[in-house]
Amino acid sequence: MKYLIIFVLLCLPVCLAYPLDKTMKKDSNLNFAQKYLENYYNFGIEMKNFVRRNDGSPVVNQIQEMQRFLGLKVTGKLDSATLEVMHKPRCGVPDVGHFTTFPGSPKWRKTHLTYRIVNYTMDMSKYATDSAIVRALKLWEEVTPLTFSRIYEGEADIMISFAVRDHKDFYPFDGPGFSLAHAYPPGPGINGDIHFDDDEQWTEDYLGTNLYLVAAHEVGHSLGLFHSNNPDALMYSLYKEPTDLTHFHLSQDDVNSIQSLYGPPPSFSDITMVPTEPIPPKSKKPDMCDPELSFDAVSTLRGETLFFKDRYFWRKIRLDQKPQIVLISAFWPSLPSELDAAYEVNSKDTVFVFKGNQFWATKGSKMEAGYPRSIHTLGFPPTVKKIDAAFSDKENSKTYFFVGKKYWRFDENSQSMDKGFPRLITENFPGVVPKIDAVFQEFGFFYFFSGSSQFEFDPNAKMVTQKLKTNSWLGC
Structure with missing residues (x-):
């Protein structure tokens, strides 16, 4: 039996015509x-x-x-x-049952899922739409062992599309102001898929219907969650207007429900092991609130963000959580300290770490065999002796390497450098000041670190949107 999940905007004209x-x-x-x-x-x-x-x-x-x-x-x-x-907007599935997962608790029998965006709404740019979907998936990825990668053709586990009226799944949409979206629980075929009503006014901010929040709710259904009776939960029946999109995160109720199906992320278990490693008495820990703090490298790791400095790194799991400081050697015993660059390729569940003319590959806390390798195996000319910074763009499977005033672009699919590079950093990233110490991607922006300053860069507008202190991510 298939369970269809539908966001419904209930009869707003009735609310206006018949005041309470x-x-x-x-x-x-x-x-x-x-x-x-x-x-x-x-x-x-x-x-x-x-x-x-x-x-x-x-x-x-x-x-x-x-x-x-x-x-x-x-x-x-x-x-x-x-x-x-x-009369409030709500999800169209019945509330009876008082359970947080679908009957029978259907779930994906694998931890790596693929998704495909079949088409787009005209209300938002493709980039803004992609970013909303990525952020929605990331909410659930941060608290489970699940990882998501995008494919561009063929059948994905989660097929995402925009449609109007009858779209051949026996659950037609009904025009603007009513049904917002619907999704199916885990399984083959149409199960797991998400459909958005393109008669709605989709938006990336506080006007119209916020795509990110609706998508996040629907992803919860695609992963096997039903409804919660907790008003603070994302999986609560009623759609709530967004308040703080930048710091939005799952409630503990949502986390408990999804972890009842899939368990916590593997990296969370690593956290409990790390403090048992003593920090050498001669090792001076960097002060995360030092106004002159700079980073050696920054990378994501299965929903966390890692900020590297000297022999240490700070682990940031959620925006509202105090970061932990960890010895690099306690987490990755065979890695050197004072790294040059690091980045994660989500589709491979792999973090690549660079120092000098060598690089290493890790999956979680485990080192991959066959490393270190020379950076020149990636296609760099002999004149390049080290990498200053790097990040992998999750949207287009391209990895950007920054060296001095120039940058290279590497295609993760073909495993080769793109033609026409290197280019000047100022050519495609105006406003960003070389030399770059570290860079990573989050919330649809690129964050470039140079000394004690960071630059938030909007790749869609091709401009720096704000300048911040480097340690603002650490709560300073």
């Missing part, structure tokens, strides 16, 4: 409540007369069930607070 006060017609209230209970609380046809007569416990019980699930005062009556919540 004494002037609202009683029949309108009853008709609306009856339809609501039918859609979301398994209210059978045989119970409809109880609503009209208002003399039966079955409807009282179901109103109480709804109030209980949505966190309302349990009265069993269609009071104004209950009617107001009934």
Whole structure:
């Protein structure tokens, strides 16, 4: 049996035409409540007369069930607070059941999933759309062993598309202002897929319907989650207007639910082991709030961000979490200190680390065999002795290497340098000051570090959007 997940914007014109006060017609209230209970609380046809007569416990019980699930005062009556919540935007799947996963707990039987964006909405740029989807996936990737990589043709585990009205899955959309999107739980074929109603006004900010938040909710369904009755959870039934998109993260309820299916990310278990490694007494730890702090390298790792300095690195798992400082040798015993560059290739679940004319490959805390290798095996000319900084663009499978005032671009698919390089950094990254110490990609921006300064660069607008202190990521 397939379970379809639909975000529904419930009858906004009705809300406007019939304000929630004494002037609202009683029949309108009853008709609306009856339809609501039918859609979301398994209210059978045989119970409809109880609503009209208002003399039966079955409807009282179901109103109480709804109030209980949505966190309302349990009265069993269609009071104004209950009617107001009934008119709010919400997911169209029923709320009955009180479980956080689908019946039978379907889940993916693998930890690496592919996704494909089949087409685009005209409301947003392709880059903004791609970024919203990547950020939605990353929310779940950060707290599970799951990883996601994009493919550009063929059948992916999660097929993502925009459509209007009838789009041949037997669940047609209904125009602007109603059903926002729907998704299917894990499985073959159409299962796992996500469809967005292109009659909506999709946006990357606070106007219209925020694609990132809707996509994040739908990804939860694609991974096997049902609804939560916790109003703070992303998987709560009702769609909530975004408040702080930059620092948005999953609630503990969402984390507990998804980890009940897949467990925590492997790197989390590494954290408990790291403190057992003593730090040598002669090793001076860098001060993360030193106003002159600079980084040797920055890389992501399975949803974390690593900031390297001398013999150490700080691990940042979430934006709101205090970073941990760790010895490089405690995490990767065979790696050198004072690194030159590091970057993650998500599709390979691999972090590449550079020092001098050599580089290493790691998966989690494990070193890959066959390394270190010479940087010249990547296609660099003999004149290049070391790499200053590097990052891999998750959107186009290109890795950028920065050396002095120039940069090279490497194709991860063909495993070769792109033609026409090197180029001047100022040519394609105006406003970014060479020499670059470190760089990484986050939230659709490139963050370049040079000494105690960092530059937030918007690749879509091709401009620096703000200049910050290097250690702002560490909460300083």
